Amino acid sequence: MKICEIHSGLSALLVEKSKYDGMWVSSLTHSAIHGLPDNELVPLKERVALVEEVRKLTTKPIIVDVDTLGPIEHVPFYARWFKEAGAYAIVIEDKKYPKENSLLDDGKYPLEDVDKFCEKIKSAKEYSGDMKVIARLESLIAKHSIEEALIRAEAYAKAGADIILIHSKQKIDCSEVMEFATRFRKISQIPLMAIPTTYELPEEHPFEIVVTANHLLRASMKAMEKFLGGEEVELSSVDSIFKLVGH
Numbered sequence: 001m002k003i004c005e006i007h008s009g010l011s012a013l014l015v016e017k018s019k020y021d022g023m024w025v026s027s028l029t030h031s032a033i034h035g036l037p038d039n040e041l042v043p044l045k046e047r048v049a050l051v052e053e054v055r056k057l058t059t060k061p062i063i064v065d066v067d068t069l070g071p072i073e074h075v076p077f078y079a080r081w082f083k084e085a086g087a088y089a090i091v092i093e094d095k096k097y098p099k100e101n102s103l104l105d106d107g108k109y110p111l112e113d114v115d116k117f118c119e120k121i122k123s124a125k126e127y128s129g130d131m132k133v134i135a136r137l138e139s140l141i142a143k144h145s146i147e148e149a150l151i152r153a154e155a156y157a158k159a160g161a162d163i164i165l166i167h168s169k170q171k172i173d174c175s176e177v178m179e180f181a182t183r184f185r186k187i188s189q190i191p192l193m194a195i196p197t198t199y200e201l202p203e204e205h206p207f208e209i210v211v212t213a214n215h216l217l218r219a220s221m222k223a224m225e226k227f228l229g230g231e232e233v234e235l236s237s238v239d240s241i242f243k244l245v246g247h
Contacts, residue, residue: 001021001022001061001208001209001210002019002020002021002022002210002212003020003021003022003023003024003061003063003209003210003211003212004018004020004022004023004024004211004212004215004216005023005024005025005026005029005211005212005213005214005215005216005217006023006024006025006026006054006216007025007026007029007030007032007033007050007216007217008033008050009053009054009057009245010244010245011216011217012053012054012057012058013057013058013244013245014216014244015058015060015216016057016058016059016060020060020212021060021061022060022061022062022063022088023054023058023060023061023062023063024063024065024211024212024213025047025050025051025054025062025063025064025065025087026065026213026214026217027040027047027065027066027067027101028065028101028103028213028214028217029214029216029217030042030046030047030050030065032217033217037101038100038101039098039099039100039101040067040068040070040097040098040099041098044066044067044069044070044078045081047064047066048078048081048082048085049085051064051082051085051086051087052085052086055085055086055087061088061089062086062087062088063087063088063089063090063091063134063209063211064082064087064089064090064091065091065093066078066082066090066091066092067092067093067097067098067099068092068093068094068095068096068097068098068099068112069090069092069120069124070097071097072116072119072120072123075120075123075124075127076123076124076126076127078090079123079124079125079126079127079128079131079133080127080128082128082131083127083128083129083130083131087131088131088132089131089132089133089134089162089163090124090128090131090132090133090134091134091136091165091193092117092120092121092124092133092134092135092136093136093138093167094111094112094117094135094136094137094138094139094152094156095109095110095111095112095138095142096110096111096112102138102141102167102169103169103197103198107141109138109141109142110142111138111139111142111144114151114152114155117135117152117156117159118155118156118158118159119159121133121135121156121159121160121161122159122160125159125160132162132163133160133161133162133163134161134162134163134164134165134193135153135156135157135159135161135163135164135165136165136167137149137152137153137156137164137165137166137167138167139152140166140167140168140169140170140176140177140180141167141168141169146176146179146180146183149166149180150180150183150184150187153166153180153184153188154184154187154188157188157190161190162190162191163190163191163192163193163208163209164184164188164190164191164192164193165192165193165194165195165209166180166181166184166192166193166194167195168198168199169197169198169199170198170199171198171199172198172199172200173199174196174199174200174201174202174205177194177196177199177201178201178202178205178206181194181205181206181207182206185206191208191209192206192207192208192209193207193208193209193210193211194207194209194210194211195210195211195213196210197213197214
């Protein structure tokens with residue numbers, strides 16, 4: 001399953017017509033379009049509203065990055081709201097609230113207590129209906145060992161997570177996520193997910209879901225910068241907008 005980032009109704013319409021199997025509502029790009037940092041400053045209710053908007057425009061699955069999902073008391077509400085909005089899955093990361101973006105060079109990444117995070121998973125599952133709950137492991141981002149990541153992954157799977165996302169910002173080389181996946185397969189058969197933003201996966205890999213996580217926003221931002229800087233940029237025609245969104 002190949003998933004591409006979206007941050008608006010327009011980007012959702014483009015992905016709907018593309019080769020991708022589904023859509024990723026990204027915390028980074030959803031924050032960035034507001035001109036704000038990716039540190040849980042943008043209320044999750046706004047992400048619920050984006051999912052509701054996109055659900056009306058697409059037939060493809062929508063996977064939502066919900067950061068840490070905040071305090072445990074908030075989990076039942078957000079799980080139910082995202083389900084009702086039409087999300088296929090929510091992704092909860094195991095950093096402490098409020099998180100910093102995983103790709104920062106100088107980011108601080110304290111991880112949530114395993115038992116507390118398992119309680120979040122159980123609570124989300126209780127209110128998620130048929131919506132999937134994906135546990136996102138930040139152990140490698142926080143420079144912990146693969147062994148520690150495996151301990152967390154096994155606990156999250158036992159707590160009821162439907163899918164395990166192992167996150168890494170290893171440059172080019174994908175060895176740590178591949179080693180994690182190989183070793184995890186010996187203890188569990190639940191699906192695995194990867195976000196290869198800073199590294200490349202081989203053609204043959206063990207991940208059922210692969211996310212292109214922020215590329216549509218980055219592509220559009222580069223085009224806007226070039227245009228504003230006086231460089232020549234190939235523009236979509238106004239007619240092509242009409243054909244995509246109607247008139």
